[in-house]
Amino acid sequence: xxxxxxxxxxxxxxxxxxxxxxxxxxxxxxxxxxxxxxxxxxxxxxxxxxxxxxxxxxxxxxxxxxxxxxxxxxxxxxxxxxxxxxxxxxxxxxxxxxxxxxxxxxxxxxxxxxxxxxxxxxxxxxxxxxxxxxxxxxxxxxxxxxxxxxxxxxxxxxxxxxxxxxxxxxxxxxxxxxxxxxxxxxxxxxxxxxxxxxxxxxxxxxxxxxxxxxxxxxxxxxxxxxxxxxxxxxxxxxxxxxxxxxxxxxxx
Amino acid sequence: xxxxxxxxxxxxxxxxxxxxxxxxxxxxxxxxxxxxxxxxxxxxxxxxxxxxxxxxxxxxxxxxxxxxxxxxxxxxxxxxxxxxxxxxxxxxxxxxxxxxxxxxxxxxxxxxxxxxxxxxxxxxxxxxxxxxxxxxxxxxxxxxxxxxxxxxxxxxxxxxxxxxxxxxxxxxxxxxxxxxxxxxxxxxxxxxxxxxxxxxxxxxxxxxxxxxxxxxxxxxxxxxxxxxxxxxxxxxxxxxxxxxxxxxxxxxxxxxxxxxxxxxxxxxxxxxxxxxxxxxxxxxxxxxxxxxxxxxxxxxxxxxxxxxxxxxxxxxxxxxxxxxxxxxxxxxxxxxxxxxxxxxxxxxxxxxxxxxxxxxxxxxxxxxxxxxxxxxxxxxxxxxxxxxxxxxxxxxxxxxxxxxxxxxxxxxxxxxxxxxxxxxxxxxxxxxxxxxxx
Numbered sequence: 001x002x003x004x005x006x007x008x009x010x011x012x013x014x015x016x017x018x019x020x021x022x023x024x025x026x027x028x029x030x031x032x033x034x035x036x037x038x039x040x041x042x043x044x045x046x047x048x049x050x051x052x053x054x055x056x057x058x059x060x061x062x063x064x065x066x067x068x069x070x071x072x073x074x075x076x077x078x079x080x081x082x083x084x085x086x087x088x089x090x091x092x093x094x095x096x097x098x099x100x101x102x103x104x105x106x107x108x109x110x111x112x113x114x115x116x117x118x119x120x121x122x123x124x125x126x127x128x129x130x131x132x133x134x135x136x137x138x139x140x141x142x143x144x145x146x147x148x149x150x151x152x153x154x155x156x157x158x159x160x161x162x163x164x165x166x167x168x169x170x171x172x173x174x175x176x177x178x179x180x181x182x183x184x185x186x187x188x189x190x191x192x193x194x195x196x197x198x199x200x201x202x203x204x205x206x207x208x209x210x211x212x213x214x215x216x217x218x219x220x221x222x223x224x225x226x227x228x229x230x231x232x233x234x235x236x237x238x239x240x241x242x243x244x245x246x247x248x249x250x251x252x
Numbered sequence: 253x254x255x256x257x258x259x260x261x262x263x264x265x266x267x268x269x270x271x272x273x274x275x276x277x278x279x280x281x282x283x284x285x286x287x288x289x290x291x292x293x294x295x296x297x298x299x300x301x302x303x304x305x306x307x308x309x310x311x312x313x314x315x316x317x318x319x320x321x322x323x324x325x326x327x328x329x330x331x332x333x334x335x336x337x338x339x340x341x342x343x344x345x346x347x348x349x350x351x352x353x354x355x356x357x358x359x360x361x362x363x364x365x366x367x368x369x370x371x372x373x374x375x376x377x378x379x380x381x382x383x384x385x386x387x388x389x390x391x392x393x394x395x396x397x398x399x400x401x402x403x404x405x406x407x408x409x410x411x412x413x414x415x416x417x418x419x420x421x422x423x424x425x426x427x428x429x430x431x432x433x434x435x436x437x438x439x440x441x442x443x444x445x446x447x448x449x450x451x452x453x454x455x456x457x458x459x460x461x462x463x464x465x466x467x468x469x470x471x472x473x474x475x476x477x478x479x480x481x482x483x484x485x486x487x488x489x490x491x492x493x494x495x496x497x498x499x500x501x502x503x504x505x506x507x508x509x510x511x512x513x514x515x516x517x518x519x520x521x522x523x524x525x526x527x528x529x530x531x532x533x534x535x536x537x538x539x540x541x542x543x544x545x546x547x548x549x550x551x552x553x554x555x556x557x558x559x560x561x562x563x564x565x566x567x568x569x570x571x572x573x574x575x576x577x578x579x580x581x582x583x584x585x586x587x588x589x590x591x592x593x594x595x596x597x598x599x600x601x602x603x604x605x606x607x608x609x610x611x612x613x614x615x616x617x618x619x620x621x622x623x624x625x626x627x628x629x630x631x632x633x634x635x636x637x638x639x640x641x642x643x644x645x646x647x648x649x650x651x652x653x654x655x656x657x658x659x660x661x662x663x664x665x666x667x668x669x670x671x672x673x674x675x676x677x678x679x680x681x682x683x684x685x686x687x688x689x690x
Contacts, residue, residue, distance in 0.1 A: 048642050051634070076644035088639040092657025092664075101653065102643035109644065141657075158643060 001026050001063060001197050002047075002166055008057035009046045016042045018222035019058065024166070027194045031208055031233060032201045034219035035241045040201045041085060043219070044170040048082035049075050062166065076102075077109035079196075081164030083155040085171040089143040095154065096138035099124070099161050106162060127160040131187045149180035156187040165196045172200070173207035185210030205237035220245040254291055256312045258284065261399055264315075273375050279383045283398025290392045302577040302609040303519055303548045308491050313433035313463040316346040317402050323426055323457065325352055331422060331455045331485070333670040340420040341366065341405045345462075346434025348403050361413030362448065367404040367437055377406050381439050385469035386497035393493045397467045401437035404466070407450060411443035411473070418449035418479075418668055423464065425487065430460035438468040444501075445475040449668060452480075454494070456487035456514065466494040474501035474528060479508075481671060482522075486514035488545070495521040502528030502557075509666055510537035510566075511675055512547050513682075523552040526560040526588075535564040536665050538675075540682065541574035548577035553595075555588040555618075564595040567662045569655060570606035577609045582623060584616040591616075593623040600658050601631060602651075632658075649684070656683045 002024040009017040016039045024030050032040045046053050047060060049072030060067045062078060070078065090098065096117075103123075104114040115123065121138075128135060131153040143151050152172055159167055169188065173181055188198065188211050200211055208216075208230065216232040217224045218241070225244050226232065236244075261284045265277075272280075292309035293300040323344045332340070339357035341364055342349045348366035355364045370377045388394035405421045423436060440450055454464055464486060472478045486492045492515040498506050510520050524533045533553055541547045553562045568576045578597045599608040612625040632654045640650035659679045666672035 050638055050642075052638075071647065072638060072641040073644050073646050073650075076642055082642050084639065084642075088633075088636050090636050090639070090654070090657060092660035093653055098640070098643075098653075101645050101649065102640075105646060105649070106644040162643065 002060070004058070004060045006058040007043075007046070007055070007060060009042060009053045009055045011042070011053050015056075016053070016222055017046065020219075020222070020224060022217065022224065024197050024199060026197055028215065029192070029198045029200065029211060029213045031213035031216045032199060032219055033203065033205075033216060033233065033236060035245060036203065038219040039222040040219045041170050044082055044168040044199070044201050047168055048072060048080060073105070074109070076162070077106050079165030081159050081162055081167045083152075083159060083167065083169045083172050085174060087143045087151040087155055089141070091141050091144050093142050094139055095142050096120070096124070098142045099138075099158060102158065103161055124161070127157055130160050130190055131157045132183050133157060148175040149177065152176055152180065152184055153187070156184050160187060160191055163191070167191070167196070167198045169198065169200045171202060173202055173204065181207065182210060205233045208233045218244050253309050253312070254288055257396060257399070258288060260315055264400070272371055273379075275379060276371060276375065276382075280399050283388060283395045283400075286388055286395035287392055287399060290390070290395060293392050299550060299579070303517070303546065305517070307517060308463060308493075311463075313431060315400060315402070316429060316432035316434045316462075323349070323352065323424060327457055328352065328422060328424065331424070331453050332420065333674045335417070335420075335670050338417045338420050339364070340422055342422045342424065343403055343436065344424055345426065345429045345432065346403055346423075346436060358419065359413065359415045359417075361410035361446070362415055362419065363408045364419060365406050367406055367439075368402060370406045377408065378439055381441065381469055381471065382437070385471055385499055386467050386495060391495065393465055394467050394495055397435045397437060397465050400435040401467070402435055404437040404439070406438070407440045409440075409442045409446045409448045409476075411445060413443065413446045413448065415448040418451050421450065421452045423452070423454045423466070424457060425455075425460065425462050425464070425490065426457040427460050429462035431462065433463040433465055436464065436466040438466070440468065440470045440478065440480070442470075442472045442476040442478040444473045446473075447477045449479040449481070451483065451671065453483045453485070454492060454514070455485045456490060459487045459489055461487070461489035461516070463491040464494070468494070468496045470496060470498040470506070472498060472500045472504040472506050475503045476501070477505040477507070479667065480506065481509045481666070481668070482511070482520065483675070484510070484512040484514050484518055484520065486518065488514065488516060488543070490515050492518040494519070496523065498524040500524060500526050500528055500531045500533065502530055504528060504531045506533045507667070508533070508535045510539075510549060512537070512539040512549070513541070515545065515547070517546040519548040519550070521550045521552070523554070525554040525556055526562065527556045529557045530559045531557070532561040533563070535562070536662055537566045538568070538659055538662050539566070539576060540569045540659065540679070541571075541576060543572040543574065545572075545574045547574070550579045550581075552581040552583070553593065555582070555584040555591045555593065557585075558587060558589045558591070560588065561592040562594070565662050565665065566597045567659060568597070568599040568608060569602065569659060570599065570608055571602035573603075573605040575607045578627070579611045579613070580625070581613045581615070582625065584618050584621055584623065586617040588618050589620045591618060591621040591623065593621070595625040597627040598658075599627075599629045600655065601629060602655065652684045656680050
């Protein structure tokens with residue numbers, strides 16, 4: 001489904017991704033782990049099309065299509081979803097309107113009819129249950145005044161609404177207490193299907209107790225330095241990252 | 253080019269049919285003298301540095317008195333917020349139209365008459381205030397207005413009176429207003445402890461070029477709350493200059509909102525003098541201009557007494573080759589201790605050709621005060637745009653939604669729901685082409 005080959009990317013004049021190769025097939029869950037600054041969040045952002053990053057080499061295809069050639073909205077329409085580490089606040093636009101606009105944009109791109117506000121509200125009811133959110137959250141401005149946990153749940157709610165084929169979860173566990181973590185993880189698990197895939201970017205193994213990965217990859221200095229199964233995450237939890245990560249540059 | 257106005261004034265003075273009290277004739281004479289001496293303002297005048305009125309000065313606008321006024325009630329529907337039960341005073345091409353007006357719907361204790369009949373029949377309703385709340389010694393347009401003022405609304409709100417619904421003053425211009433000028437003068441006196449809302453709408457049917465030169469004099473007496481909205485949706489070829497001068501008593505509250513989308517060139521001056529201890533002013537506004545439009549707001553908040561507050565949020569959205577100007581002065585008198593003032597002006601530029609000149613000015617002469625101000629000029633938040641696009645929303649739609657959201661933030665401060673809803677709807681339509689609520 002997703003094939004990344006020798007991907008290089010930079011922000012400004014700083015190289016962040018330095019030759020990443022990764023294949024994700026339908027039905028799989030991949031975890032990308034690594035220390036701070038290893039490039040794991042950048043990988044997720046680059047795949048979603050954040051204009052702050054410039055791809056300088058390599059390729060990424062999604063269902064055989066050149067993902068990197070598409071603007072962000074067309075990637076979303078093709079079925080890619082990024083759950084943001086820091087969801088953006090949008091004062092003045094209600095959550096309901098925002099999600100309906102997104103849902104209808106994606107439907108329109110697939111040649112489906114748009115839904116009206118009433119139909120959408122009915123559709124939302126089950127989705128809200130999934131992340132244990134109240135209807136009241138829909139009338140509030142997008143992420144405005146939401147707690148950290150509410151923002152992350154709101155990301156998973158959007159994922160539930162849009163039903164992506166490839167979900168990229170960028171540090172979705174950061175800042176969550178155990179209850180919120182469980183809600184978020186249950187939401188993600190409920191959305192798993194044989195024909196979609198999930199890439200979980202995380203610093204800690206904790207989330208992987210709930211979202212069990214088929215593969216774990218360790219990123220360091222913009223490259224995958226080790227891949228394994230879920231036991232690798234446990235090993236990292238016990239031993240830290242130092243044994244895998246060579247110091248970069250000239251150190252005394 | 254003051255000559256045509258001086259000639260018009262001579263004609264007016266020689267017109268024996270205008271039997272006006274001596275004090276009023278004297279005010280007019282002072283007005284034309286000051287206008288002759290001052291001439292039209294030029295960019296050398298500090299208050300007009302960013303706004304050239306050459307296009308007004310170089311045109312000849314003839315007085316609109318007597319212009320035909322065939323406007324059907326149904327033609328006003330787009331401007332009445334869907335509220336036929338609100339008392340309204342309608343002025344067509346500068347002249348009061350009794351057949352379109354409904355002052356009989358006013359609540360007990362509130363009286364509204366047109367200026368021209370007050371001048372003829374009840375000068376006591378205007379004499380104590382006219383030209384006194386809004387001085388014109390140093391203001392060309394106000395002086396010109398004093399010389400020629402012909403109509404407008406005179407509103408008296410009795411002490412303790414409360415109006416459940418707003419009074420709507422509608423100034424409408426149609427094709428017959430072309431090349432004409434209306435010098436409108438309104439007086440609003442909100443009596444002690446009264447609570448009321450007055451809305452001034454300046455609107456147009458069609459796209460003729462005309463000049464509105466308006467002055468509104470406002471007194472908010474001790475303990476009174478006056479909510480005062482100004483909605484400027486003149487034709488895109490019109491010129492509009494309007495000065496609102498407010499004087500506030502002890503513990504009063506003046507709540508102002510200025511909404512401006514019309515006019516080739518518009519200038520709104522809102523001056524309020526917090527002249528009684530413990531009073532407060534809330535001045536908010538939204539201006540949106542496109543193409544070659546020029547929109548200018550000047551606000552002047554004068555803290556003359558202690559323990560007063562002022563809150564001000566103005567937002568602007570400029571596209572095409574539009575030019576916006578915001579000049580917000582906050583003056584704190586040496587005795588105005590414990591003044592609490594907050595002012596912000598945020599602008600969104602949607603095109604390379606759009607321009608804004610924003611100048612917040614704090615002049616503080618008391619030492620125990622809390623005053624802040626800030627101005628921003630920016631483009632849309634890139635992260636918010638990316639966030640929306642990453643959900644499948646097209647770049648174009650994301651831009652429009654975020655632009656609307658920028659404006660909605662200040663529109664939300666409008667307390668009268670029907671006005672807020674209509675202005676939100678109009679703004680949403682302007683930027684998204686849709687009219688459903690967000």
